[in-house]
Amino acid sequence: MITITFPDNSIKQFEDIPTGMDVAKSISEGFARNCVAMKINDQFQDLSRPIQSDAAIEFLTVNDDNALEVLRHSAAHVMAEAVLNLYPEAKLTIGPVVEDGFYYDIDMPPISEDDLSKIEAEIQKIIKAKNTFERKVVSKDEALEIFRDNPFKCELINELSDQDISLYRNGAFIDLCRGPHIPHTGMIKGIKLMKISGAYWRADPSREQLQRLYGTAFFDKKKLNQYLHLIEEAKKRDHRKLGTRLDLYSFHDEAPGMAFFHAKGMDMWNALLDYWRQTHRAAGYVETKTPVILNRKLWEKSGHWDNYRENMYTCIIDDEEYAIKPMNCPGGMILFKTRSYSYRDLPLRAGEVGLVHRHELSGALSGLFRVRSFHQDDAHIFMTPDQIESEVLGVLRLSEQIYQKFGLTFHLELSTRPEKSIGTDAQWEQATAGLEKALKTYGQDYIINEGDGAFYGPKIDIHIKDALGRTWQCGTVQLDMALPERFDLTYKGQDNDKHRPIMIHRVIYGSMERFFGILVEHFAGKFPLWLAPVQAVVLPITQDLADHADSVKKDLEAAGIRCEVDHRNETLKKKIREAQINYVPLILTIGEKEKETGTLSVRTLDGKVKMGLSMADFTTPVQRHIKERILDDIVL
C-alpha cells in the first residue's frame, strides 16, 4: 500500500506501486495529458518513474515555468537525434536549457543557417512518432562502453560518481542525461531552431571547436509564434537602427564603443537630464562634478588599481601616471574631505552625472547597450548608520517616481554578503538589515541573491521591464563600508567624537547611454511628447508660405517647443507621411487659410486633425503636456 500526499494535503492510497502517470490518471485523464513531470519529495522526476514508497507529490503541468525547462531539455534531445540522423559522424557533447530555449554543442563540420530547415524537418518526423522517453540507470563501465565512440561523453561520465548515471532513450536515440523528460516527443508542439554559432568544448579556447545549435520550444504553437513575433518586434526596435534613422546618435571606427550624439539625440539627452535634475533637487540632492583624469595614487588608495586595473585607461602626464576614471566614487571621496561635517550635515546626498570610461572587451561592445564611455547618473549619500533605512527607502521611492514617467515597471533584488568580503559581521548585519527594512517598508516583493553582494557591502538592484517584457538592470543601491574606511571619512557626532559615515552608491538611469538605448527600444522610436527630439513639424502647403511657416516655427520655439519646418518642394501628403513615420507628435500644416486667419491646423499621430486653433489654444495645452511630462499622447 502506497500513500500519496498532494499539495493540498489530501491523500490517496494505491494497492500496487504506481507510476507518476498512474497517479495523474487517477485524478483525471485530461489532467494526466497536461502533466509533464512530477516532484517527489521535492525532487523532479519523470512521470514514468514508479513511486516505491509513501511520498508527497506535486505535478508539473504544461503551464508551469519549470515544465518549460523539462520540455526544452527534451527538445534538445530530439534536436540531437535529428542531427545524428543527418550527420552520423557528429559527436554530441552537452545540451542544456537556457533562458529562451536550449542549445546543443556538437562536434561536427561547420554547417550553415540553411541546413537548419533540414534538421527541423527531421525533428518534425521524430515529434510525429511520439517516442516515449525511457530512463535507464547504468554503471559507469556500462556507460563508458555505450559511449565509447564519444570522447566528450566519456570525459563527462568519468567525472560522475558511480551512483547516478542515467541514460534516456527515445526511439533509437540514447543520451546521457540527468532528466527528467516529458512523457513523449509529441508534447513538443512548437519548436524552432534559431541560430548556429561556434563554441569551445568546456568554454576553453584551447580545446575542440564545436558547433552550437540554438533552438527554442513550447508546449503549443501559439506560444512559439508569440515568441518569434517578439523577436521580430525587437529587431524592428533595434536602437542601433532607429538611432540612425531618427538621426539621434552614431558610432565610428575612430572611437569604438563611444557614441556620437547628434543634435536630436542631445535634445533628448538634455530632456532626460533636466528631468533627473528636477527630481533629484526636489529629493534633497546637490549636484557635484569631479575630474575625469585622476592620479594613480588615488586609484591605489581606493583599491581600483589592484582590483579594476585591466578595465582602466591610463596615461602619463608630466612623468606622473594617471587613470581615466571608471567610477566616480574616488573623486567623490576627495570632495567629501574638502571640509568637516557635523552629524547635522548628514545625510549628504551628492549627485554627479559623471563621464566614466571602462575598457570593455572589444567583442562585448554593442550599440549603446555596452560601451566603453558613458555617463552614470551617480550619487553618493553619506550618512549615519541609523539613516540607512530611510535613505535607501528614499532612493527606492525616487527610482519609482522616475521610472514611472516612462511607463516602466520594475522588480527588486537584494544581494547579501559574499564569501570574500571586508568588514565585520556586525557591520554587515546592520547594513543588510537596513536594506531589508527599507525593502519591507517600501512594500514591494523582492528576490534575494544570497552571497551576490559586492565585497564592500550589500546592495539592491532594480530591474526595469520594457514594453516587450524584457528586463534590464538599471538602478542599483549599494552600501559601501570600505571606501569611508580607506579614505578615513569622518563626521563629528553629537558626542563630540569622530564617527565613520556609511556611504551609498546609487544610480537610477544607470548608464545614461544604455538607458537611452533602452528607451529607444521601449518606445520603438515613438517617444512621449516631452522626450521627442522634434516635438512639432511645420509643413507649408505651397512654397510661397515658407516665410509664414518660419514665423510660426519661431513662435513655437519661443514657447519652448522643439520644432522644424519641412521646406522641401514636396506634396503635403508626402511631408505628412514622413513626419508620421518619424513619429513627430505634432504636425502643423500651413495653408492660405492659416496664414490669413493666423490659426493653426494640427494633426496628431492618431491621424486626427484639429483646425482653426489659435497660437495660445495650441501652445497652452502642449506646454502643459511637456512640463508635466505626460506619457500618453496629447489630445487637443
Place this chain on the structure above:
RNA sequence: GCCCAUGUAGCUCAGUCGGUAGAGCGCUUCCUUGGUAAGGAAGAGGUUCACCAGUUCGAUUCUGGUCAUGGGCUCCA
C-alpha cells in the same frame, strides 16, 4: 581578447568567375502650387568598393594582416 560572418554613395543593399561600379531611398534643380500617409522629370554624389601589404600586365574582386560592426563565447550530461 577568442570563434564565425560582414564591411561597396548620407541610408538600405545589388554586382564584378580579376579588366578601375549600380539600384532604391535621401540630396540638388526644374515642372507641378498641391489641404492631410509616397506627384513627375533631370542631375549631382564613390579621393573607386574599411585600411595596409602581397600575388598579377592589371585587385573592389584572390591571399595575408589590421581595424570596425554583427552573432556567439556565463548559464555544465
